[in-house]
Amino acid sequence: MRGRPILAEEAMTDMHSRPRRSGRSARVAKRAAPPEVNPAPAGQQGGTYRPLRDADLQTIYATALRLLEQLGMGEVPDRLARDLIAAGAQQMENGRISFPRALVEQTIAQAAKTFPLDGRDPARSIEVGGDRVYFGTGGAAVNTLDLETGLYRPSTLADLHDFTRLQDTLTNVAWFTRCCVATDVPDTLDLDVNTAYALVKHTTKPVATSFTLAGHVDPIVAMLDIVAGGPGAFAKRPFMAAHISPVISPMRFGEDAVDVIYKCVEHNIPMNCITAAQAGATAPATMAGFLAQSLAETLASLVVVNTLAPGFPMVFSNWPFVIDLRSGAFAGGGAETALLNAASAQISNWLGLPSGVACSMTDAKAIDAQYGVEKGMTSLAAALAGGNLIYESSGMTAALLGVSFEAFILDDEMHAMTYRTLRGVEVTEDNLGFDAICAAILGEGHFLGADHTYQAMERDYHYPKLADREQPQTWADNGAGDAWQRAKMRAQEILASHHPTYLTPDQDKAIRDRFKILA
Numbered sequence: 001m002r003g004r005p006i007l008a009e010e011a012m013t014d015m016h017s018r019p020r021r022s023g024r025s026a027r028v029a030k031r032a033a034p035p036e037v038n039p040a041p042a043g044q045q046g047g048t049y050r051p052l053r054d055a056d057l058q059t060i061y062a063t064a065l066r067l068l069e070q071l072g073m074g075e076v077p078d079r080l081a082r083d084l085i086a087a088g089a090q091q092m093e094n095g096r097i098s099f100p101r102a103l104v105e106q107t108i109a110q111a112a113k114t115f116p117l118d119g120r121d122p123a124r125s126i127e128v129g130g131d132r133v134y135f136g137t138g139g140a141a142v143n144t145l146d147l148e149t150g151l152y153r154p155s156t157l158a159d160l161h162d163f164t165r166l167q168d169t170l171t172n173v174a175w176f177t178r179c180c181v182a183t184d185v186p187d188t189l190d191l192d193v194n195t196a197y198a199l200v201k202h203t204t205k206p207v208a209t210s211f212t213l214a215g216h217v218d219p220i221v222a223m224l225d226i227v228a229g230g231p232g233a234f235a236k237r238p239f240m241a242a243h244i245s246p247v248i249s250p251m252r253f254g255e256d257a258v259d260v261i262y263k264c265v266e267h268n269i270p271m272n273c274i275t276a277a278q279a280g281a282t283a284p285a286t287m288a289g290f291l292a293q294s295l296a297e298t299l300a301s302l303v304v305v306n307t308l309a310p311g312f313p314m315v316f317s318n319w320p321f322v323i324d325l326r327s328g329a330f331a332g333g334g335a336e337t338a339l340l341n342a343a344s345a346q347i348s349n350w351l352g353l354p355s356g357v358a359c360s361m362t363d364a365k366a367i368d369a370q371y372g373v374e375k376g377m378t379s380l381a382a383a384l385a386g387g388n389l390i391y392e393s394s395g396m397t398a399a400l401l402g403v404s405f406e407a408f409i410l411d412d413e414m415h416a417m418t419y420r421t422l423r424g425v426e427v428t429e430d431n432l433g434f435d436a437i438c439a440a441i442l443g444e445g446h447f448l449g450a451d452h453t454y455q456a457m458e459r460d461y462h463y464p465k466l467a468d469r470e471q472p473q474t475w476a477d478n479g480a481g482d483a484w485q486r487a488k489m490r491a492q493e494i495l496a497s498h499h500p501t502y503l504t505p506d507q508d509k510a511i512r513d514r515f516k517i518l519a
Helices: 008-017 024-032 054-071 078-087 101-110 157-167 188-202 214-228 255-266 287-308 335-350 369-385 405-423 434-442 451-460 472-477 483-497 505-514
Strands: 114-117 126-129 132-135 143-145 152-154 207-209 240-244 271-275 314-318 355-358 389-391 402-404
Touching: 054 101, 054 287, 054 335, 078 287, 101 287, 126 132, 132 369, 132 405, 143 405, 157 188, 157 405, 157 483, 188 207, 188 214, 188 240, 214 255, 214 505, 240 255, 255 271, 255 287, 271 287, 287 314, 287 335, 314 335, 314 389, 335 355, 335 369, 369 389, 369 405, 402 405, 405 483, 434 451
Parallel strands: 132 389, 143 402, 207 240, 240 271, 271 314, 314 355, 355 389
Antiparallel strands: 114 126, 143 152
């Protein structure tokens, strides 16, 4: 009969003291090599966290439909009003446009349920919808956390190029939306053109951007045609999506954004239509009331897009934002953000629509404990609830006012942990390990070194690249560094070495000959 349990250190010593068995060298070599199979790939299944009961879903949905039908939408541009009325909407006496329940439900039925977000590299494309979960980026930060000083400064076009290069190397960032605004480019057309240029120059992942005005879409599509291979080529396989906020809370349209929708439909540009109401400011402070209004507003965007082009690829991005009601400051990392975005994902998935939510918008300025808690809790809640595309989840800090190179590195590792959590436990005869348990107990008394263990090590375990798992003395001997320092070093290494050339010299020259490229 055995006494105390054998310790891992003792088992390892015992293993090394015994004669080597056949094949052990090969196993050791395999252990040292990178895993052949990623144990935590993107696109895992979500939906197990359900903050709303079925009856709650029905009630919130019914209230949203009542708002659209009885209150309607305000400030509807004339062209859009004509198109909506022709599709079944109704003009109200107060000038607002009513969306009858039948129109909304017909729209939901015909809306795209899944569609691809294409990368220029087909291997990097992703399928949006269903229960697949992907982390990506977003944001329009006007400040960058400087790698050298550790302090914030205005974001520049050079930063955008650097962020695009950096994320191109990160496995768990599934797509890249421009994460910062180049504050050193004052002209809005130059800004939009140079933003799009930075994205296509430095990554072949699916990308997304914003168009300040509808008049900017045509020239940027012309640039994307150069990249895609000729006039009209981009529309055949669009690798850049548009972020648009056609609804201004509460319950009215924004004319410039609506104009952009028309242009995106014309050029077959997939859309991420974002509702960004703020609880207690532009939407009710109560959770249920907020969800009802925000759902109504996002459904209004869905009706607009499908009125113009039934089944057009649109991410149903109902992004609940929260403010600190004591001060009015935006609060991106609170528990309410986690709860509301998870509920939003649940509602969208219940409707069968490709869901977009926004999480990991920490309020922390530094890469510190607040950063880790807020990022981890909000992003995990959204993923467990099944948000198909989780925006703002990579690199963003300071309640979306800031973006950080180190944060991109750390968040990529966090996403892998989340994907591994979503993957869950696979129960098979082999995984249950009956024979392995018997062999260990009747043999050496531990599982270290067994084939069953090595197989699980390669298949089931995610090994972080930055998290420190050393003994305290080893950590001290190595300089007692923290995660911020390690992430900074890794970001500097990538930026010094990764200079992708995703545009051919001829493409780059053709773009520069036609457009004002500033970097």
